[in-house]
Amino acid sequence: MAEKSRSTVIRQLRFVVASWKEDTRTDVDLLRRFIQERDEQAFTTLVGRHSELVWGVCLRVLRNPADAEDALQATFLRLARDAKRIINKEALGGWLFRVARDCSIDLQRAIARQRRIEERVAEVAPHNDGSAANDLRVLLDDELAQLSQSERAVLVLCCLEGRTYADAALELGCSTAAVHRRFVRAQTRLRRRFAQHGKTATKILAAVLTGAALPAASAAPPALLARTVETGLAVARTGALPATRAGAFANAAPSVVANGTNRTGFAVALLAISVVLVGCAVALMIPPELPQAPTLETEPPPIASSTRAQTTVTGVVRGPKGELVAGASVVALARRPFGPGERGLRDEVIATTQTGADGRFALNVFDDFDTWFTGRVVTVQASGPNFAPATLPVRLRPSPGEVELTLAAASDLRGKLLDEAGRAAVGVRVEVVRIGDAVAEPVVGRAESASPPAWPKAVVSGADGTFAFPALGGAENVWVRVLDPRFALDVFRIDGVKPGSLGEFRLDRACSLTVEVRAGDTDAVLPGARVTVITDPVSAHPHFCATDHGILSPRSIPADIDAVTDNRGRVRVNLTPRDQVEVLVHPLAESGPYVGVRTRVEIATASTDQRLVVRVPRGRWVTGTVTDENGKLLAGAAVHWGHEASTLPEWKDDVLVGRDAITRTGPDGAFALPVLPGACSVRVYGPTPDFETVSAKLPGTTHTTIFAHHIARIEMPEPGAVQPVKATLRSARSINGTVLHPVADSGTTILLASGRVSPVRGYAALPVSVRGGAFSVPGCREGYTTRAYLLDPVARTGAVADVSPGTSASNVPLRACGTIRLRVLDSKGKPKAGQDVGLSLLVERDRTTDSNARERAADAQPVEWFDATNYPTRPKTNADGVAELSALIPGSRYAVTVGSGANRVALGKFAIEPGKTITIPDVVLPGPSEGGTQ
Numbered sequence: 001m002a003e004k005s006r007s008t009v010i011r012q013l014r015f016v017v018a019s020w021k022e023d024t025r026t027d028v029d030l031l032r033r034f035i036q037e038r039d040e041q042a043f044t045t046l047v048g049r050h051s052e053l054v055w056g057v058c059l060r061v062l063r064n065p066a067d068a069e070d071a072l073q074a075t076f077l078r079l080a081r082d083a084k085r086i087i088n089k090e091a092l093g094g095w096l097f098r099v100a101r102d103c104s105i106d107l108q109r110a111i112a113r114q115r116r117i118e119e120r121v122a123e124v125a126p127h128n129d130g131s132a133a134n135d136l137r138v139l140l141d142d143e144l145a146q147l148s149q150s151e152r153a154v155l156v157l158c159c160l161e162g163r164t165y166a167d168a169a170l171e172l173g174c175s176t177a178a179v180h181r182r183f184v185r186a187q188t189r190l191r192r193r194f195a196q197h198g199k200t201a202t203k204i205l206a207a208v209l210t211g212a213a214l215p216a217a218s219a220a221p222p223a224l225l226a227r228t229v230e231t232g233l234a235v236a237r238t239g240a241l242p243a244t245r246a247g248a249f250a251n252a253a254p255s256v257v258a259n260g261t262n263r264t265g266f267a268v269a270l271l272a273i274s275v276v277l278v279g280c281a282v283a284l285m286i287p288p289e290l291p292q293a294p295t296l297e298t299e300p301p302p303i304a305s306s307t308r309a310q311t312t313v314t315g316v317v318r319g320p321k322g323e324l325v326a327g328a329s330v331v332a333l334a335r336r337p338f339g340p341g342e343r344g345l346r347d348e349v350i351a352t353t354q355t356g357a358d359g360r361f362a363l364n365v366f367d368d369f370d371t372w373f374t375g376r377v378v379t380v381q382a383s384g385p386n387f388a389p390a391t392l393p394v395r396l397r398p399s400p401g402e403v404e405l406t407l408a409a410a411s412d413l414r415g416k417l418l419d420e421a422g423r424a425a426v427g428v429r430v431e432v433v434r435i436g437d438a439v440a441e442p443v444v445g446r447a448e449s450a451s452p453p454a455w456p457k458a459v460v461s462g463a464d465g466t467f468a469f470p471a472l473g474g475a476e477n478v479w480v481r482v483l484d485p486r487f488a489l490d491v492f493r494i495d496g497v498k499p500g501s502l503g504e505f506r507l508d509r510a511c512s513l514t515v516e517v518r519a520g521d522t523d524a525v526l527p528g529a530r531v532t533v534i535t536d537p538v539s540a541h542p543h544f545c546a547t548d549h550g551i552l553s554p555r556s557i558p559a560d561i562d563a564v565t566d567n568r569g570r571v572r573v574n575l576t577p578r579d580q581v582e583v584l585v586h587p588l589a590e591s592g593p594y595v596g597v598r599t600r601v602e603i604a605t606a607s608t609d610q611r612l613v614v615r616v617p618r619g620r621w622v623t624g625t626v627t628d629e630n631g632k633l634l635a636g637a638a639v640h641w642g643h644e645a646s647t648l649p650e651w652k653d654d655v656l657v658g659r660d661a662i663t664r665t666g667p668d669g670a671f672a673l674p675v676l677p678g679a680c681s682v683r684v685y686g687p688t689p690d691f692e693t694v695s696a697k698l699p700g701t702t703h704t705t706i707f708a709h710h711i712a713r714i715e716m717p718e719p720g721a722v723q724p725v726k727a728t729l730r731s732a733r734s735i736n737g738t739v740l741h742p743v744a745d746s747g748t749t750i751l752l753a754s755g756r757v758s759p760v761r762g763y764a765a766l767p768v769s770v771r772g773g774a775f776s777v778p779g780c781r782e783g784y785t786t787r788a789y790l791l792d793p794v795a796r797t798g799a800v801a802d803v804s805p806g807t808s809a810s811n812v813p814l815r816a817c818g819t820i821r822l823r824v825l826d827s828k829g830k831p832k833a834g835q836d837v838g839l840s841l842l843v844e845r846d847r848t849t850d851s852n853a854r855e856r857a858a859d860a861q862p863v864e865w866f867d868a869t870n871y872p873t874r875p876k877t878n879a880d881g882v883a884e885l886s887a888l889i890p891g892s893r894y895a896v897t898v899g900s901g902a903n904r905v906a907l908g909k910f911a912i913e914p915g916k917t918i919t920i921p922d923v924v925l926p927g928p929s930e931g932g933t934q
Contacts, residue, residue, distance in 0.1 A: 021048070027092040029666040035083050035590060036621055036672060038236050044229050047076055050093060054100045055220040061104035067111065072220060073228050073246035074103040080232035081241065081250070084590060091153055091172070103249045110249075151186040154179055311396045313363040315403030317355050317382045324359030325407060328384035331453055332394075333438055334369045335379070337638070337664075337759075341530020341586030341596070343560040344441035345434075347379065349452055355382075365396065370636050370687070377769065379437045383454050386410050388474030391436030395771045408474030415494045415503045417465045417482065424465030425487065425507050431458035432469065433491060434479035442481065444489070444563035445571040466502065486510055488576040489561060510574035512609045513601065517569045517585055519594060520615040525569030526591045529616075533561040533573050534582040572609070579603040584660055585614045593674035595619040596656030617655075619674045620716055624725030626669045626684055628691075633669030634729065636687035638662050638759035644679035644713070646700045653700065658683075659760040677716045683708035684727040685759045689766075689778035691729045693755035695858075698763065705764065705861055707757045732779045737801070737809025739773050739790060742816075746794035748869065749814075751775050753788045754845045754861060764861035765789075765843045777803055787844045790814060791889050793869035800891035804849060816915035820885040822907070824877050824898055824923045831881025832925060836874055838897035839885050840864050842909060862895055890914040898923055 023030070023045040033042040051072070058071035078099050086095060154168060168179045231242055241247035313332065317325045333347035351363045367376060376396040380403055383389035387407035394400045417425035432455065433441045440451040461467045472478060478495040487507040497503040517529040563571045575581060581603065586596040594616040604610050626637040640661045642650060650658035655676065665671045673682065681696065683706065691709040698704040710727040739749065749770035756779055757766045768775070770790065777788050782805050790812065791798040797814035820839075824832045840862030865871075870887040877883045888894055889912060896907045905925070910918050 025666060025668050029668065031083055032589060032672065040233055043232055047225055047229055050096050051220045051225055053093060054096055057097060057100040058104045062108055067107055069224050070246045071100060071104040071107050074250035075100040076228045076232050077235055077241055077247060077250040080235040094153060106249050151182045154182040155186055309367040311365050311367055311400060313365055313380060313394055313400045313403055315361060316359050318359065318406050319387065320409050325384050326355055326357045326359055328355040328382050329454060330355060330361045330363060330380065330382045332363050332365050333379040333381060333452055337370050341532060342562055343532050344562040345439035346441055347439050347452060381438050381452060382407060388472060389435055391438050393437050395769065401772055410471035411473030412468045412470055413472040413478060413494060414466060414468045415505055417461045418504055418506045420509055425461055426463055426465060428461045428482055428484040428487065429458055430461065430467045430480050430482055432456045432478065433481050434477060435475050436477050444561060444573055445566060446564050482507060485574060489574045508576040511577045511603050512572050512574050513603060514570055514572045514609055514611045515583060516613045517565050517587065518613060518615045520617045526587050527565055527567045527569055528588045529565045530586040531563040531565060531571055532584040535579060575603045577603055577605045583612065584656060585616060586656060587616050589672065593619045593621045595674050595676055596661055598654055598656055617676065619676045620722065622673045622675050622682060622722060622725060624671055624727060626665050626727045629728060629730050634687055635665055635667045635669060637665040638685040639671045639673055640683055640759060641673055641675050642681045642699055643676065644681060644699050648700045662759050675716055677718045679715055682712045682714065682725050684710040686729045689756055690732055690734055691779060692732045692781055693779055706762045707755045708762060732781055733805050735777045735780050735803045735805065735809055737775050737803065738811055739770060739775065740811050740813045742797060742814060743795050745773060746792055748794050749790060749792040751788055751790050752843060752863060752866060753777050753786050754843045755779065764863045767866045780805055783849055784846045785849055786846050789841065789843065789889050789892055791867065793867045793887055796887045798889035800889065815890050818888045818890055818912035819917040820888060820896060820910060820920065821917055822883055822920040822923060824881045824925060827924060827926050833877055833879045833881060835877040835898055836900045837876060837883045839875060840895045842893040842895055888912045
């Protein structure tokens with residue numbers, strides 16, 4: 001009893017001194033920790049952070065502190081019980097508003113049945129004439145109905161909870177620039193509406209938007225909050241609400257969990273802002289006068305940018321004849337890193353501007369956006385009336401230089417859809433997913449997908465099967481997706497057709513696959529699970545791993561479909577009959593420590609719905625923190641795991657590991673990763689490539705090495721305590737250099753170096769873009785030399801350069817690439833056509849510069865799938881049995897094999913000289929009954 005009393009006193013003291021304010025974790029991180037570990041500190045911080053908001057709602061509705069105490073407790077008891085079921089955790093403030101309102105109204109109605117509500121109000125509150133406030137409520141009803149959900153959410157966070165733009169961005173999962181834009185849009189619309197109703201209404205709106213005249217909300221008593229935390233923790237442990245008035249109303253309040261996004265959006269913002277407006281109206285009527293609110297023409301101040309590094313991208317936009325284009329819209333797009341269960345390409349807008357009368361622009365880009373591109377690559381997109389949009393990848397570091405975009409004259413981009421019989425496919429929805437280097441690939445099952453500004457709207461094919469996108473003709477690399485229950489989901493490129501011609505695209509009949517995700521231990525459905533359907537593994541592999549921007553290429557073949565399950569744990573995808581697909585299922589972390597799985601499905605030929613029930617195994621949480629060598633917490637680091645006992649490579653394992661099981665650290669550098677019991681490894685990748693790498697043998701392979709910035713091997717017990725992982729990453733240097741092109745720079749040059757990897761390409765080397773003749777080699781260590789491999793795949797020139805800290809890497813000359821030629825014959829001397837040929841660049845490992853060191857140099861690592869220009873698929877012998885392997889980097893070595901699987905034959909390792917061809921003697925493959933290879 002004494003111990004329990006001591007705990008209650010400690011909890012109360014925490015609220016007296018407001019120690020919870022020191023916790024800087026986001027609501028999402030706190031909820032995750034509370035759900036997974038019943039963390040008392042996380043729940044205490046959530047109660048403290050939102051108590052003033054909830055207390056204000058309860059007190060205004062009930063107007064009696066004693067009743068408000070019960071409503072506040074009921075609200076947080078609901079949070080303790082239903083935390084797992086909240087889908088839109090980024091909008092927790094809105095969710096709590098709705099619950100607090102429902103609990104307060106239920107309690108108010110119960111009181112009214114016992115006593116006339118007018119008498120009770122007269123006892124506890126002074127009488128105010130609410131006519132003006134009621135008029136404002138009506139006005140606000142009309143205007144808020146026109147605001148988007150995202151704008152309403154920003155108003156709740158910034159106006160009512162007093163959050164900064166940075167805090168709101170973290171909660172809503174967007175950039176601070178996006179928060180600022182939403183706030184300004186909402187402010188502008190409200191200002192126009194309120195300006196029609198006189199100065200008083202305008203002053204009230206100014207007070208709300210700036211926070212200058214918000215009525216002070218009394219704080220909830222610390223003893224009440226301490227009791228609320230204690231009772232809430234008990235509810236979380238047992239699942240049972242207490243037999244009190246607060247418990248009864250927590251149980252009676254209607255559910256707002258299942259569809260947290262829609263049900264808490266408009267109603268919550270309407271209630272909350274209405275309450276504040278009423279309070280402001282009363283405050284403005286009471287002398288003395290409040291200080292003059294700022295004029296609404298002044299935009300709300302963004303968060304202090306003095307501590308945020310930014311780069312200014314300057315340039316000019318020209319028309320097809322070189323003329324300057326004034327008033328063109330220019331945006332900077334950042335490619336989002338992979339999240340859990342994602343493979344698609346999606347961009348986020350991080351800066352916007354317009355060209356001036358001289359056609360010039362200046363984009364101020366903050367450097368703290370999430371990315372895994374070396375040099376922080378962004379895509380600059382320009383568009384304007386009567387011009388087709390154009391894009392250009394720009395590397396921000398070391399310097400972006402001057403950017404020039406040329407817009408083509410706009411025309412309609414047209415196409416025609418046909419069914420399997422060649423008839424017009426009528427009424428099919430067609431949506432654009434890529435334009436140039438800009439991407440906006442949607443997610444099946446998700447209602448809304450964010451697209452860059454001025455992105456073309458979806459169209460529908462007409463009676464003759466034709467469709468047209470206005471003003472998109474002239475743009476490059478335009479891909480569209482068709483979405484219709486009659487046809488298989490398909491993505492294809494529609495630009496490149498001759499002017500006046502009409503490209504025809506044949507659609508396959510749909511066979512729908514419904515994936516249902518369930519928990520392996522309880523058989524409960526798992527809503528919100530990420531599902532990826534891989535329709536073409538050969539195309540998906542290079543698309544997933546390589547090229548252009550260093551990780552992903554918007555110009556490669558899209559072969560992956562991202563989807564998300566509904567509240568029944570299901571999602572339907574329309575596929576082609578007889579397709580053999582891989583289905584990757586990644587449960588939400590909020591569902592528990594469930595481990596993702598991979599399964600293979602052959603789609604039936606019948607048109608009936610095919611159902612696949614996937615039960616995911618329950619594992620255990622591995623938690624930890626990631627810091628640098630100075631102890632600084634690293635947010636945005638990627639973490640995944642490997643099963644040490646696996647007999648299959650990670651890309652074939654039935655359990656999702658490695659790149660298919662990525663999670664990321666929060667602002668506090670913390671992560672939680674579900675793994676299966678047994679021996680496993682945890683791999684950590686810093687938020688940038690600028691850290692030293694370590695390596696290990698990849699389970700399930702013979703020679704493949706995996707690299708990371710930290711690798712921890714642990715033995716995960718079935719039951720028992722698990723020690724958190726403490727990953728310390730050691731910073732390294734980037735070495736910059738330049739190349740000399742013998743011919744014009746094609747703009748496609750790439751660089752590879754051993755150990756420079758990413759979370760999705762952890763094997764051997766990651767292609768890094770070389771822009772404007774400048775390159776950067778990240779992760780270089782003092783006392784070590786790195787061998788860099790440079791290749792211009794279009795010009796077919798390349799070089800090898802050794803770089804190390806303190807040395808110059810300028811003006812590396814690119815020379816003509818070499819070629820390997822071979823011919824494959826059968827045992828009778830006849831050419832063997834269609835034989836797979838394996839080609840691997842042997843990338844040398846970093847080596848010490850200390851001649852006295854005893855450190856043994858590790859073997860060179862084979863690297864494939866980095867040159868999608870010359871090798872979009874694995875090379876094969878032609879009808880004459882011949883294969884010519886071109887675009888080989890001079891000064892390097894390549895390993896060559898013939899055949900596949902158990903019949904693969906190693907032909908050797910070959911040193912490449914500039915511009916020369918190596919001819920391998922004929923390779924004679926024996927027949928099935930013969931042994932050996934000649």
